[in-house]
Amino acid sequence: MDKAKRRHFCFDDRQSPWRVFGRNKMFARVSTYRPAPDRTGAPSEDTVRQVLDMQGCRGIYYLFKKDNKSLSITLWDDEKALEGSREVADRIRSETSAEQHMEILEVEEFEVLTREIKA
Template identity: 65%
Template sequence: MFARVSTYTTSPDNPGTPTEETIGRVLELPGCLGLYYLKGKDSQSLSITLWDTEDDLAGSREPANEIRSETAREQHMQVLGVEEFEVLASRFQD
């Protein structure tokens, strides 16, 4: 499994909550396993998308960049960075 983590800064009057349309567009990308949107302090937020294979991650770069740019413009957010990772462990409590 692989992950892409995008870091944003939001305006004080915008919570950075993604729209259902944005979530749907991401989940429709081939190999997308799921996503998280996280809101931190000081107007910083993260999105984490999970991908089945490294090829799925690579194939999603261009459409994900487009979705990210459109969303940032619409919601008056600034993209601070985008990083990709291999997920080495994942576990949830039952």
């Protein structure tokens, strides 16, 4: 992941809405890719399983945009799980990118402030 930038976004606990409402914090890692022109870069079932098997991983989304840009979003129980997953996530990202012939553009980490899915 030499070429990719890594940024970590975490808000002060005193400003976090999760603290106000007594909810647990969740964190996310967002990786941006440029797949080869004839590919989407979608992860294999094995790659998804490896990610979901990491301790503290809550889920994964993979998004593709027609201008040949894609994002993976992984969700983590807490900041400790996010930090603890970095080395393995970096390895999986590098291996998958090589297999899929895609460039890693950026990796960012965020605190999730809102998490709602309509049932």
